Amino acid sequence: MLSAKYKNFFNTITHRIARVFVVLHVTPNMLTLGSLVLLLVACVILFLTKNLILFCVLVLVFGFFDAFDGALARITNTTSKFGSYLDALVDRYYETIGVLAVAIVKGNWILSFLFLSGCLIISYAKARAAMEVPIENNAWPDFMERLERDLIFIIGLLVSEITGWHIAGRELFFWVLFFLVVATHMTAVQRAFRAKRLIEINGNSNMSSRPEQSDDPRSET
Numbered sequence: 001m002l003s004a005k006y007k008n009f010f011n012t013i014t015h016r017i018a019r020v021f022v023v024l025h026v027t028p029n030m031l032t033l034g035s036l037v038l039l040l041v042a043c044v045i046l047f048l049t050k051n052l053i054l055f056c057v058l059v060l061v062f063g064f065f066d067a068f069d070g071a072l073a074r075i076t077n078t079t080s081k082f083g084s085y086l087d088a089l090v091d092r093y094y095e096t097i098g099v100l101a102v103a104i105v106k107g108n109w110i111l112s113f114l115f116l117s118g119c120l121i122i123s124y125a126k127a128r129a130a131m132e133v134p135i136e137n138n139a140w141p142d143f144m145e146r147l148e149r150d151l152i153f154i155i156g157l158l159v160s161e162i163t164g165w166h167i168a169g170r171e172l173f174f175w176v177l178f179f180l181v182v183a184t185h186m187t188a189v190q191r192a193f194r195a196k197r198l199i200e201i202n203g204n205s206n207m208s209s210r211p212e213q214s215d216d217p218r219s220e221t
Helices: 007-023 028-049 052-075 081-106 109-132 146-163 172-209
Strands: none
Touching (some): 007 052, 028 052, 028 081, 052 081, 081 146, 109 146, 146 172
């Protein structure tokens, strides 16, 4: 939702910063894979130190690298279908590894599982729709896209660790996860309804474009 609404604003910023990587001769795919490697480094540090505040700071910093791969590809005219595919694939790994790492340290396994399943279903809902009808990749301005859910997850964890706030006997992060579970599955349902509408519209247009055929077999040639 935020990424779609403020897309032009984000693009202006990311394109300017991405020029630094042009000078360094870094390719878009290197940035995509590099962001995943940096996350793995942050996870190793988390397991060794159990310092969730440091983990949150590292993830926020390292996450910027993932934001620049698309901008770098556009300003260097190196956009490709495989690059887009690789970015989406790495995004799924990024979310899964990050949530799993936090669950290993903090627990909340059921909520973490439900949150991750919602994230994956959101992605699958659009990918599966694209197998049925042609869709515009950027025309899915949903409630809880990846940028929103990742920021809420990591900032919610950071605030919870810093403040130690509890609500109804539960730490703040528990309620952050609970909200994300509800929000992600609501978004999955939202995408399902949008896919249904697109499939029905496309199906009706295909039927109307076909020549009428008689049920009489004698009319066949």
